[in-house]
């Protein structure tokens with residue numbers, strides 16, 4: 001099953017590129033840029049990745065990305081992830097990044113855009129891996145700041161597939177960003193948002209009704225509200241679920257307790273993703289394998305999940321048809 005899952009053409013829709021920073025590269029970049037780390041060794045860093053909730057993870061996630069300074073750093077970060085993803089059978093990835101977390105450290109907005117864009121082109125040349133970029137806003141910072149970043153990013157709007165919303169969810173409802181997302185919509189930019197990870201089902205409703213998103217990142221809290229589940233099912237709203245992340249951030253207790261099987265039973269448009277692979281115990285293949293171990297799903301179920309991701313990805317139609325064909329004939 002593991003070899004079969006590796007060879008399955010997988011599309012990853014929920015991946016924070018800063019969360020793909022493995023401790024090995026963190027140490028390399030820390031040395032390159034003269035940044036001091038709170039860990040003496042790679043093993044010590046990994047041992048610190050023991051989270052009690054989303055915020056305890058975010059604290060280390062923002063600290064870790066402090067080693068990223070130059071365009072080359074962002075290129076190296078993305079290439080490190082792409083090379084692992086290629087070996088895992090990932091054929092298309094939608095990577096999100098957090099410009100505010102870099103700008104607040106004095107890194108110009110142009111720097112991540114240039115480094116990530118160069119890596120995306122290189123991944124396509126090297127591995128035929130296509131990709132799309134999502135510019136995410138930090139919901140625990142002000143809406144005014146997000147609006148300013150959106151406007152400042154005007155030279156790059158053609159480079160992004162969508163805008164997103166991430167970081168600390170509780171107390172930062174989607175409605176806080178109504179004006180920002182309205183502006184993004186007016187600019188013709190598709191919208192996605194984290195909702196219903198630690199936050200309640202009402203945040204998912206707000207993401208739909210106020211932000212007019214075309215997919216929900218996580219969304220596992222939808223099960224608190226049967227009417228919402230029916231609505232998500234009826235419109236086949238994509239949910240980018242990240243099972244290992246949910247376990248590591250204590251959104252669920254164990255993999256076997258994860259609501260993914262219930263979500264599938266209810267007819268929801270579910271996809272499987274890694275979120276922050278360097279921090280949560282593996283990439284998209286590891287997430288598929290964890291599901292195989294926990295749920296005993298057959299090949300048809302995994303194929304349906306992989307097909308869902310291809311269906312809703314930001315990609316040109318000929319590429320979508322090619323990947324669906326590859327999946328069907330595998």
Ligand code: HPA
Pocket residue numbers: 016019054061166167168194197245275276
């Ligand atoms: N949730 C919210 N924000 C994030 C995450 C996450 O899992 N990873 C990186 N930013």
Ligand code: ZN
Pocket residue numbers: 014016166194217275
């Ligand atoms: Zn996420």
